[in-house]
Amino acid sequence: MKAKVVNDLMQDPLVYIEFDDISDRILFDCGYMFGLTLREIQKISSVFISHTHFDHFMGFDHLLRMCIEQDKTVEFYGPKDFINQIVGKLSGYSWNLCDDLNLNFKCFEISPPIVKSTLLKAKNAFKIENIEEKEFEPCIKKGNGYSVYTTVMDHKIPSLAFSIKEDDFLKVNSSLFENLNIKPGPWLGNLIKKVENNEKLSEDIDFGNGILYSEEFLAENLLYLEKGKKISYVVDTAFTDKTFSDGIELIKDSDELYCECAFLSKDLEKAQNTYHLTAQQAGKFANHGNVKKLFPIHLSKRYNGIYRDIFDEVIKEFPNVLNAYKKKK
Numbered sequence: 001m002k003a004k005v006v007n008d009l010m011q012d013p014l015v016y017i018e019f020d021d022i023s024d025r026i027l028f029d030c031g032y033m034f035g036l037t038l039r040e041i042q043k044i045s046s047v048f049i050s051h052t053h054f055d056h057f058m059g060f061d062h063l064l065r066m067c068i069e070q071d072k073t074v075e076f077y078g079p080k081d082f083i084n085q086i087v088g089k090l091s092g093y094s095w096n097l098c099d100d101l102n103l104n105f106k107c108f109e110i111s112p113p114i115v116k117s118t119l120l121k122a123k124n125a126f127k128i129e130n131i132e133e134k135e136f137e138p139c140i141k142k143g144n145g146y147s148v149y150t151t152v153m154d155h156k157i158p159s160l161a162f163s164i165k166e167d168d169f170l171k172v173n174s175s176l177f178e179n180l181n182i183k184p185g186p187w188l189g190n191l192i193k194k195v196e197n198n199e200k201l202s203e204d205i206d207f208g209n210g211i212l213y214s215e216e217f218l219a220e221n222l223l224y225l226e227k228g229k230k231i232s233y234v235v236d237t238a239f240t241d242k243t244f245s246d247g248i249e250l251i252k253d254s255d256e257l258y259c260e261c262a263f264l265s266k267d268l269e270k271a272q273n274t275y276h277l278t279a280q281q282a283g284k285f286a287n288h289g290n291v292k293k294l295f296p297i298h299l300s301k302r303y304n305g306i307y308r309d310i311f312d313e314v315i316k317e318f319p320n321v322l323n324a325y326k327k328k329k
């Protein structure tokens with residue numbers, strides 16, 4: 001799994017997630033999104049919107065335009081009032097000649113203690129047909145090989161922070177094949193399946209020429225569990241006791257944290273008044289959350305030309321700070 005920061009440090013914060021072996025593509029926030037190619041946009045399977053301020057949501061129309069002729073369902077997750085806001089956007093257009101369209105939006109409104117969901121079909125002019133409700137759980141999406149978690153932060157309106165965690169997976173120590181004098185084959189797939197399904201390993205595998213190993217021996221020696229990667233995304237929130245503890249609970253042990261560093265501490269009052277984080281506060285999240293790498297994003301444009309000051313401030317709290325924009329190039 002890898003993350004791509006689509007815009008530069010002072011622009012709308014979009015993070016695009018892709019996987020090696022999974023076709024799903026995930027987007028955190030969809031503000032100005034012209035940095036994504038048509039192909040990248042058309043592969044998006046779900047979009048997680050922190051909140052619906054203009055700079056986090058205006059790209060919805062662009063995505064709609066790029067995907068309108070696709071035959072698929074895109075999932076959208078957002079905070080309180082989200083379903084009405086998506087329907088509001090869609091109802092700004094006329095949808096009278098849409099019988100041949102097969103694009104659907106499955107919308108989830110995350111408002112603990114409940115989650116509302118509805119399926120909006122282009123064919124039906126994106127009208128609400130019915131709304132389902134279920135109890136909120138921090139894991140809001142269980143994908144094929146990964147899960148997405150959320151918690152509600154405070155931006156004077158609810159703002160969602162997200163973490164995506166790949167499932168742990170079995171890997172094969174193939175350097176041992178030679179030592180054991182065996183070759184990979186269908187037996188290996190069967191063995192992995194058995195271990196994954198917690199099945200009993202009671203058989204022996206005959207490799208010919210008198211070479212025979214028990215499944216248990218092979219599993220113990222050849223297979224090991226690789227921890228799935230965790231990437232977290234935190235933007236547009238005030239720093240309070242509650243956002244700090246809830247945020248830490250969400251992001252803990254992330255491999256990568258993409259976090260707003262809107263203001264310098266010297267502008268703390270501005271940060272507090274606008275319910276944003278300072279660079280120092282972002283560093284505290286990274287430090288207490290025991291993350292491996294912090295990528296500052298969504299810096300206030302007032303620091304244009306002196307953004308290094310933001311990095312210097314973060315580094316005092318948390319040393320492993322990287323420039324996502326440079327990483328992209």
Ligand SMILES: [Zn+2]
Pocket residue numbers: 051053155236
């Ligand atoms: Zn905002």
Ligand SMILES: [Zn+2]
Pocket residue numbers: 053055056236298
């Ligand atoms: Zn913002």
